[in-house]
Amino acid sequence: MSPIFYLLAALTIGGGLAAVLLKYLVHAALATTVAFAGLALLYLELDAQFAGFAQILVYIGAVAILIVFAILLTRGSDLPKDGVFSRTWALGLVIAAAVFAVLGWAVLQSVRAVPQQTAVPAVTVRDIGNALVGRYVLPLEIVALLLTAATIGAVIVAMHEKERPR
Amino acid sequence: MQESAAFTPQFAASTITGILWLIPAVPIVAAGVIALLKQPRRKLAAALAIGSLFVSLLLSLIAFCHVVAGWAHGAVVREFVNFTWLRAGNSTVDLGWVLDPLAAIMLVMVSFVGLLIFIYSVGYMAHDENFTRFFCFLSLFAGAMLGVVISNSLLLLFMCWEIVGLTSYLLIGFWYQKPSAAAAAKKAFITTRVGDVFFLLGIVWWFSRTGTLLFYSHGWGSLEPLNLAILSTQHAALGLSAATAIGLLIFAGAAGKSGQLPLHVWLPDAMEGPTPVSALIHAATMVAAGVYLVARVYPLMSFGAAAHGTTVALTVITWVGASTAVFAALIAVAQNDIKRILAYSTISQLGYMMAGLGLGGVAVGMFHLITHAFFKALLFLGAGSVIHGCHDEQDIRRMGGLRADMPLTFLTYAIGMLALCGFPLFFSGFWSKDGILEAARHWDISKGPFILLIVGALLTAFYMTRQVCYVFFGYWRGHDPAHESPKVMTLPLSILAFFAIALGVIGTPAWPWFHAFLENRPAASDLHGFAEPGLVQLMLLSSLVVFLGLYLGWRLYGNKSPKPEAPDALEKSAPWLWAPLRDRLYVDELYGFTVIAFYAWWARVADWLDRRVWGGIVALVAWLFSLWAHFNRFLDVNWVDGSFDKTCEELSSGGGLLSRVEGGRVQNYLRILAAAVVALAAILLWSTRP
Amino acid sequence: MTSVGVSTPLAGYLLVAAMLFAIGLAGALVRRNAIMVLIGIELMLNAANLNLIAFWRFGPHPELLTGMMFAIFAIAVAAAEAAVGLGLVIAIHRHTNTTELDKINRMKG
């Protein structure tokens, strides 16, 4: 466990926490971006270069922008009058904590069985490309279809409802 | 053959044969595209239809040249591509297409005449609101017809045959707002269906005997000697061999489509469709499909015959064809609708073709088919031009004197009429009809067909003269003055007129190029062809007959212009002959009294059975059930409902309690979900702990 | 390497992922705003991706790329999910004039 890992983990977790806790939605969205960036760096640390850059491109370049656009379009940049947390926030927190407890327990229980393995996998972008259009071509096509459908669907859902034709 | 290779062609002899399927496919695809167009896209629809057929024509010409080139080098061109369509158990159903002289000739004819008629339709249908639909159907028809021509499998042929029938139905009923058109469409569809049932029976029988429906397949095809020998040795009922029986069944299908004697009734009524349709489908191509079918399976029909002998099937075909020729010609004499006269004339000429097939073989019948296609299309288009010019008037008694008003139409129509009459030497009809008469003269079994056909020729000349006199001579008897048709209509007329004259050249006895081509003999030009004993006399005889018919017609009708209400000249001189002819020899009435009456009776019987017998049983059962229901109701009301109501109250209050969970709050759902996941994971981990 | 009882680096990544997942879940559960719920869901998805990549890296057959591919597809799908989700939020906002989940609990428009 290198110090870099701890640094990146702290960045990611900090970003996530800030995202959940910050009052202003825009701040929360920017904090989410920090978490996304931290995750991208974690991917790089895991020698997953392609996934890391894809994470930056998709999450910071697109999803974060989408989120801030949605915030602005729904006038979410102002503070709501009656608080940002729901009334039953404590219950939510307990459940989240329980989930974390179960997950952490499971991790600690099971990693003993995993052998230590640190050799850097020799995987190039070319391999990923070949896999994408080779073994994984069907999922790739399906994801392409899904993206198209989602784009059209999102546009239609968010479009102004037209006057009903007479 | 492996499954994976199911659709790979087994054998492609040449590039053109390999892509022969494009010829029908292009118009069919065009039809599909046109079907998707909006109604206002007229120009695009017409352009698509004409363009696609033009492509087909080009391909057909290439194919034709390919065949001619092969033939000129002395090779027998019969190239085919087969593939497996279905596989059931051990038997396969193969489809395929074939390119041989017969198909090549027919391809060129169909696509060429079709193209001209398409062009003509642009003018004729210009004001129709369903213009695009019309071209969609026309394209579909052209594609299917070309499919019939090239198919190398009886099944594929049958499929295309049925599409052709469908488009015929659609196009006859194109103006379905008119009750008469709708009825005519139904009549055509049902009547041809009668023939098709026999045809299908023949197909099934053939398949069960030979195991293949391919015509040609390297010696294994059903038209090749091996299988024909098998068929001819098997016996069916009535002392006929299986080959003969199947041949007759197939001929029944052909008779239905080609309007032969018992099944001809639909063709005159089909004239309710637009005139280009009448020209394309009910004169030039579709009705010829039956003749083509017989020509295609001619090896089956003629198998086992001696050199100049005949078979039972061919004899039947001959007699049916010859009787049809005279029968329809007789009726045509007394009709007053311009298109109806041509329709009966078509039936009559189809009879000639059939007789030609039966008497003289493929070449004789096919030659008449080809020449007839051109001059009959010409006549129909001319009639369409006349109708168009006379503001949709179809009654020849209300026309007259159009010679001056529509000079080009008159000229071309006269050429078509002379070709149809068989005017000597200069017109194609003369040569093709002469070929049939020549074959009839040599027929050993009976001189009956020969006499019938001669009489038919006389009648043909007579009724065509009558029609032309009514329409073009005398003075104008209609309401508004007639006008000449636009160029887009007269241009195809001129082209067709040219071919109505010129086509005769390729089939004279001196240079029987056409016959040689179809029969794979080398063609030779030899004036000694005329020297065959009796031939010149025959030509003189037939010319004499034609002149007699022309003279009689002119004598009775020439330049007279009787009043529309006045009785016909023939009616005055021979009313006893006129009445039955005018009423079409009572065939429709005969069917009305027999077939239709029988069905009506049977329907009444079925209705009675439904009402009384089955209805009574149903009522009885219903009564029993209602009795049982009353008993149940008593139980329900007193015992079940009480307990059920209580249960429901309990459930409803419980549901109210539960519905608080389903409050429409997304986060509640998420909470419950997460808690459940935690619980499940905890259980899992607990149960699998080491 | 063997600090706080963790035997392999894998466990560290998995714990970070678990923590991020829990944070995302908490965000989705405690915030009132629909967009924040979506952000929380995005965080959870990312945590799952981190798991996948970590398993790929420390798994027995990284050259098969299974986990990596899974993560890449998950990223693509998450982008689609975000687009549709935010589109829905905008539509709801137009309809009910609020994005607070407590107030969006009627099916009747």
Next chain:
Amino acid sequence: MANTRLFVNLDQIFILIRDWLVGFLPTAFRPAAGVVLGAIAIVCVFPGLFAVVVILERKGVGRIQNRYGPNRVGPFGLLQPIADAVKALIKEDIVPSRADPVVHFLAPIVLLVTVFMAFAVLPVGRNMVLVDMDAGLLFFIAMGAATELSVFMAGWSSRNKYSMLGAMRGIAQMISYEVVLVLSTVSVVMISGSLSLTRIIAAQNSYSGIFPHWYIFTPWGAAGFLAFSIAGMAETNRSPFDVPEGESEIVAGYHTEYSGFKFAIFFIAEYLSMISISGLCATLFLGGWSAPLSFLTFIPSWIWFFSKVILSLFVFIWVRGTLPRLRQDQLMNFAWKFLLPYTLLNLLVTALWRFMGEGWLRWVVSTAILAAAYVLMGRLGLYRKHIGPRSYRYAE
């Protein structure tokens, strides 16, 4: 021989200097120190280039507009950038009172960092690349995408409607043109088979006779180059796509509320991103640092790279001086309804090119398809409402 040696040394002079400097350190630190040196070089050289570009632009646009341009500071006004820098540094840094201070502060920094990051993968000469990443192109694009967020941060945090409008326009425009940008690079990736910029250059660094195998000299490459250049101009908010900061409409767009050095950072970042896009353009389509003719290879590779970049920057300036600004709707319609379909078609053509194999046929076919599509789409555009010829309505 000595001659060749000299040219090789000249070509690799910066590498040699770096290695010489690093040689003073213990072995363990050498790789890291090399990277740090490279980074320092980038941070020094490109802002220097920025100064050159600024003076080039001001004088160039001046000439285009028939005026002198700066000519007071230094000889021919050449020291003007330095004067500008001094001015920016000593001006007061004003933050609006209602602004969000943290985000307002972070926005220019994030922008500058992401812009600088992109240079890390750009090969400026033979062996002269800071980090030779396997997915370098993806990194470059990812960094370009990240700048959008800083634009939003700047616009939102200023609490100014002009800033917000500028930011929204800017993001919409950058996202739209980013799609085109990425898609036009994909065709290069398809042919070269690599996302690594050094490999892409290596794939172009060969000659037929004296002519180089640059991708711009292929039909799909020319079309891609065109799309890439247009999208690059839009991506860097350069005229005629400078709607987000259109002075005549929304003051200065998202950096309206910035002053002093923060404004200077925005200014620098804009020019740096221009330089980096030019560099990428040269790398992808113009053979990077390779020489344009085979007998010119003796000239050091970095000179070629920088000449190409400056040439491309000159085109930027030229276009700015020539074309008027587009309206927002024209700009978006152009991106989505013309450029995007055309780029997608270009992808198909590239695939065709790839699979048709050698020979003249593929040249004819791809040129014909692309030209026909260009003419056809342009013609159809004339009859469409949205991408027709430009028309202007004036306030009544």
